[in-house]
Amino acid sequence: MVAHLPSPPASSDMVLRVRGVVQGVGFRPFVHRVATRLGLRGWVRNDSEGVLIRAAGPALAVTELVRALRAEAPPAARVREVEARPAGEADQGPAASFTIAPSGPGGLAVSTAVPPDLALCADCRGELLDPRDRRHRYPFINCTQCGPRYSILERLPYDRPNTTMRAFRMCPACAAEYADGGCRRFHAQPNACPACGPRIALRAASGVEIEGEVALVGAVAVLSRGGVLAVKGIGGYHLMVDAASESAVAELRRRKHRDEKPFAVMFASLAAVRLAAETSTESEALLDSPAAPVVLLRRRPEAALAPAVAPRNPWVGALLAYAPLHVLLLAAFARPVVATSANLAEEPLCTGEDEAHVRLAAIADAFLDHNRPIAHPVDDSVVRPAAAGPILLRRARGYAPAPLRLPGGIEGCWLCVGAQMKSTVAVAARDQVVLGPHIGDLDAAATREVFRRTVTMLGEVHGSEFTRVVCDRHPDYASSEYARATGLPCVAVQHHLAHVLACLLEHGREADAILGVAWDGTGYGEDGTVWGGEFLLLRNRQARRFARLRPFRLPGGEAAVRDGRRAALGLAHAAGDPGLGALGRRLGFSDAETGLLATMLARGVNSPVTTSAGRLFDAVGALLGLGAHNRFEGQIPLALEAAACGRAGAAPVLPLPLRPAPGGAGVAAELDWEPLVAALEAGRLAGRDPAELAASFHAALARGIVAAAREAGAGTVALGGGCFQNALLLDLTSAALGAAGFEVLIPRELPPNDGAIAAGQALGALWNLTTVQPS
Numbered sequence: 001m002v003a004h005l006p007s008p009p010a011s012s013d014m015v016l017r018v019r020g021v022v023q024g025v026g027f028r029p030f031v032h033r034v035a036t037r038l039g040l041r042g043w044v045r046n047d048s049e050g051v052l053i054r055a056a057g058p059a060l061a062v063t064e065l066v067r068a069l070r071a072e073a074p075p076a077a078r079v080r081e082v083e084a085r086p087a088g089e090a091d092q093g094p095a096a097s098f099t100i101a102p103s104g105p106g107g108l109a110v111s112t113a114v115p116p117d118l119a120l121c122a123d124c125r126g127e128l129l130d131p132r133d134r135r136h137r138y139p140f141i142n143c144t145q146c147g148p149r150y151s152i153l154e155r156l157p158y159d160r161p162n163t164t165m166r167a168f169r170m171c172p173a174c175a176a177e178y179a180d181g182g183c184r185r186f187h188a189q190p191n192a193c194p195a196c197g198p199r200i201a202l203r204a205a206s207g208v209e210i211e212g213e214v215a216l217v218g219a220v221a222v223l224s225r226g227g228v229l230a231v232k233g234i235g236g237y238h239l240m241v242d243a244a245s246e247s248a249v250a251e252l253r254r255r256k257h258r259d260e261k262p263f264a265v266m267f268a269s270l271a272a273v274r275l276a277a278e279t280s281t282e283s284e285a286l287l288d289s290p291a292a293p294v295v296l297l298r299r300r301p302e303a304a305l306a307p308a309v310a311p312r313n314p315w316v317g318a319l320l321a322y323a324p325l326h327v328l329l330l331a332a333f334a335r336p337v338v339a340t341s342a343n344l345a346e347e348p349l350c351t352g353e354d355e356a357h358v359r360l361a362a363i364a365d366a367f368l369d370h371n372r373p374i375a376h377p378v379d380d381s382v383v384r385p386a387a388a389g390p391i392l393l394r395r396a397r398g399y400a401p402a403p404l405r406l407p408g409g410i411e412g413c414w415l416c417v418g419a420q421m422k423s424t425v426a427v428a429a430r431d432q433v434v435l436g437p438h439i440g441d442l443d444a445a446a447t448r449e450v451f452r453r454t455v456t457m458l459g460e461v462h463g464s465e466f467t468r469v470v471c472d473r474h475p476d477y478a479s480s481e482y483a484r485a486t487g488l489p490c491v492a493v494q495h496h497l498a499h500v501l502a503c504l505l506e507h508g509r510e511a512d513a514i515l516g517v518a519w520d521g522t523g524y525g526e527d528g529t530v531w532g533g534e535f536l537l538l539r540n541r542q543a544r545r546f547a548r549l550r551p552f553r554l555p556g557g558e559a560a561v562r563d564g565r566r567a568a569l570g571l572a573h574a575a576g577d578p579g580l581g582a583l584g585r586r587l588g589f590s591d592a593e594t595g596l597l598a599t600m601l602a603r604g605v606n607s608p609v610t611t612s613a614g615r616l617f618d619a620v621g622a623l624l625g626l627g628a629h630n631r632f633e634g635q636i637p638l639a640l641e642a643a644a645c646g647r648a649g650a651a652p653v654l655p656l657p658l659r660p661a662p663g664g665a666g667v668a669a670e671l672d673w674e675p676l677v678a679a680l681e682a683g684r685l686a687g688r689d690p691a692e693l694a695a696s697f698h699a700a701l702a703r704g705i706v707a708a709a710r711e712a713g714a715g716t717v718a719l720g721g722g723c724f725q726n727a728l729l730l731d732l733t734s735a736a737l738g739a740a741g742f743e744v745l746i747p748r749e750l751p752p753n754d755g756a757i758a759a760g761q762a763l764g765a766l767w768n769l770t771t772v773q774p775s
């Protein structure tokens with residue numbers, strides 16, 4: 001009989017390549033801890049592709065390490081793939097133990113996720129508030145699980161000398177933590193303490209400057225007396241005022257030249273948010289996530305918030321104090337504060353002290369500054385909870401610039417310049433596209449300057465020369481002009497096609513047997529008209545315009561974007577009302593104004609033809625008396641949605657028929673809004689509640705989309721475009737499509753609005769899918 005001796009443990013020596021969001025999130029210290037625990041020899045290091053690991057030891061231990069890389073990764077890490085191969089001669093040898101090796105050279109291509117900025121973690125929060133801790137009340141406490149990342153990064157790889165922290169030399173205590181593999185601050189690039197790190201200072205308008213705890217006391221005094229405080233944070237300055245003080249909030253609106261657009265409110269804790277707004281498990285998880293975005297919540301009627309925070313708006317944008325400086329400030333003030341981006345209307349965020357002192361001189365009463373430089377402006381992200389899942393309205397701090405996977409490799413390095421409003425830019429190389437954070441609307445010269453700086457920075461961060469540029473087909477977008485001026489080979493992708501492609505990109509889907517529903521305010525159509533209510537049928541990487549909303553004219557063009565009553569006249573004109581007199585009077589136009597607009601419509605002068613769903617919302621809002629003007633983007637549609645919420649179940653069913661389009665229109669079918677508008681008018685005359693009619697309107701649109709999807713015969717429907725920022729429309733549409741048996745693709749990691757266009761452009765250029773053919 002042969003004795004079964006235990007077989008000697010098989011040993012293994014592997015090189016592991018880890019891709020995804022793995023730099024700047026505590027990944028190397030985590031690998032070091034796990035590998036040490038498993039008794040492995042080897043090293044881990046950052047390089048331009050992500051993280052590279054050599055692991056030598058018992059085969060089972062190596063297998064366990066590979067498992068742990070995914071299963072136990074730090075909270076903010078996102079491991080996209082782990083590739084293993086046997087170690088070879090060319091690989092740096094393993095040492096006697098497991099070490100963190102110096103970073104490899106940066107630079108070949110876009111392949112490393114630039115880590116997003118992360119909110120204060122629970123461990124650091126505990127230390128911040130612990131009188132025995134050496135960082136007690138230190139406003140810049142951070143660790144590998146939290147703190148600034150992208151906003152301080154000047155180039156890859158993400159190491160201290162490549163960040164704005166290089167100006168601060170670590171004290172012996174911080175340096176010891178940084179070098180200690182067992183410590184949470186092991187290789188925490190922004191590691192600092194009161195002895196060696198950045199400091200705060202309060203600067204009054206008089207020029208007097210005070211530092212440290214006294215600065216905090218002074219800042220609270222400014223808020224307490226109703227003043228406007230500019231606070232330098234992670235990605236730029238906020239303007240803060242007491243959110244409970246109507247006069248303080250109104251004064252901020254006056255100084256900032258901001259009419260009615262809601263302000264975000266920063267709270268000290270979830271408990272404080274719950275007092276002011278209705279929350280859910282999902283919305284609390286969003287508020288408390290490492291990204292810590294602004295979350296749109298329904299305001300409680302009894303909330304101790306000034307009405308001027310969000311005039312006539314049932315929602316409030318809430319966010320938690322996410323930087324340690326905010327935590328200290330909010331705790332000392334003991335009330336929520338308005339926290340709005342520090343800029344004049346439509347201008348970019350202020351980031352530097354000198355710049356802020358000049359540009360905000362007429363707005364802020366005092367400045368709470370600090371001396372950690374911000375490499376790039378990053379706004380707060382904005383998210384809206386919906387039944388269909390959270391909708392990302394603005395992708396910035398905490399989300400950008402996490403990369404997305406391109407289905408296939410590209411040669412060279414492409415710059416995708418996006419649209420005009422809600423501008424973002426993307427860089428595509430190899431099999432990834434990195435979408436930068438929200439920049440803003442390129443109408444303002446200062447925003448165009450940020451756009452140019454972002455392009456330069458993304459180029460520098462990724463160490464590549466651009467070889468190609470991708471833009472919108474709109475010839476007059478500042479981004480398109482920029483693209484042409486680069487002199488690089490340039491391709492243009494149709495706007496609504498880019499919306500649909502962005503959705504396919506994030507869902508990793510092929511452009512085949514998909515109906516893309518792209519509904520937004522404005523986009524440049526293939527026929528030179530203003531598109532915005534489009535159904536694009538994608539087959540074999542070709543796009544056809546299958547259906548649209550029935551076209552109408554917008555008297556005054558751009559002026560009609562701000563005044564929904566003009567769109568209402570446009571509908572009446574298209575429906576055959578010749579004089580428009582009675583309607584004009586009802587909408588509050590003088591007869592002379594109506595006459596002028598009627599003439600413009602009749603002659604087609606400065607009255608572009610549009611299929612825009614956003615403008616249909618405007619027109620219906622005006623007709624129902626729920627809103628006349630868009631003083632900020634989407635104001636009328638938001639009012640319609642607010643009125644309709646909670647009424648959808650009981651509202652009467654109104655018609656929105658899908659009909660064959662007129663011959664030669666280049667589109668097979670169109671949704672005819674005329675019976676719908678007529679039914680809404682009849683309901684109004686019959687004295688029905690406008691809120692109920694608004695609900696009927698939303699439901700009719702959702703059914704119209706289902707009708708078009710049935711007719712198109714594709715099993716999958718991809719939604720995109722700014723109209724799907726409307727949570728009610730999104731929920732009704734996705735539920736109706738689902739009930740009708742369609743698979744529905746919804747924007748999740750990318751916004752439905754133009755902030756996703758640059759990402760869609762990358763996929764369009766990759767697939768050479770840039771134009772929408774007639775049906």
Ligand SMILES: [Zn+2]
Nearest residue numbers: 121124143146
């Ligand atoms: Zn931390």
Ligand SMILES: [Zn+2]
Nearest residue numbers: 171174193196
């Ligand atoms: Zn220190």
